Amino acid sequence: MSKGLEGIVAASTKLSDVRGQEGVLIYNGYNINDLAGHVSFEEVVHLLHHGTLPNRAQLDELNSTLRGLRELPQGVIEIIKTLPADAPPMHAIRTAVSALGCTDSNADEQSQANQERQALRLIAQLPVATAAFHRHRQGKEIIAPNPDLGEAANFLYMVDGEVPSDEATNTLDMCYVLHADHGMNASTFSSRVTIATLSDMYSAITTAIGTLKGPLHGGANEGVIKMLQEIGSPDKVDAFIDDALAQKKKIMGIGHRVYKVLDPRAPHLKEMAHELSMKLGEPKWIQMSERIAELMLEKKGLNANVDFYSATVYYSLGIPTDLFTPIFAIARTAGWTAHVLEQLANNRLIRPQSEYIGPIDLKVVPVDER
Secondary structure, eight states: OOGGGTTOOOOOOSSEEEETTTTEEEETTEEHHHHTTTSOHHHHHHHHHHSSOOOHHHHHHHHHHHHHTOOOOHHHHHHHHHSOTTSOHHHHHHHHHHHHHHTOTTTTOOOHHHHHHHHHHHHHHHHHHHHHHHHHHTTOOOOOOOTTSOHHHHHHHHHHSSOOOHHHHHHHHHHHHHHSOOSSOHHHHHHHHHHHTTOOHHHHHHHHHHHHTSTTTTTHHHHHHHHHHHHOSGGGHHHHHHHHHHTTOOOTTBOOSSOSSOOTTHHHHHHHHHHHHHHHTOTHHHHHHHHHHHHHHHHHOOOBOHHHHHHHHHHHTTOOGGGHHHHHHHHHHHHHHHHHHHHHHTOOOOOOOOOOOSOOSOOOOOGGGO
């Protein structure tokens, strides 16, 4: 038996290939290093859903479709407004996605066209729901989507109320590209398990969000910035790491279940973190990060992963810490929905076995004699 299903192949996929021994990530044949900084998130959505990068007409059509699907049903907005202001955002967006299923009269229709429509609806509306909850908890008016803006820019606009700079937009867009898919990770696997029962798209993505929120999966990037804040300054890094290792504490953002060498997404985020930190005049965040990465490679042979530098990038953009994981979910919805569509195209119920290790041959004793 392989604990945690490590090394077990659970499905065949054309969507992404994670080569852990080589430090390589591929989306539908394209190396992530060729995609990052060269294509938009919307282009990656088309790549994952259709297997090819779009031409101009296809990209224009996709952009138009996504922008036309952004508006949340009023009932979902009302549900968001009833949530406690101190509710964790991942709880809120999980609830919002589940509610979206209630507002779709064709939620259970299994046709491919309907499933593809639902997939794009979720990609378009999850960031809107996230921004709406953030505005609600601040006691501010919820801002309507801006149809003139792309996915990354519109999210930042709905969060802050101002059209973002090109630099901020391009930074978040690249983060979306880097997080769009990643093989059979825990949340993707859970989405495929759910849809394999012939449940619905909304249930599958709700499942994925619930899985992603865990600190051993998507929640790791929140842990990174909290760790940096706890350390406080570069001169305290060495002592912090020595103490943490002595107590066998986990260092968030370091090491990866699959990658045995450097996570190929990390250098792109490291470069962005450098640029943003220097521009904002707060170099200590990247200085602390680099020292932690250096020490962990030296002492434990572990490399920084995508969460390690994405935390500094998001923090430098002024994004609240507890929105880091929802942003991960926004980007990964592209991959989750693509995996759901792929699972449905050649479906079989996912039903692994378990190894029983409990007692046997016990006899029932009457309750008064126990």
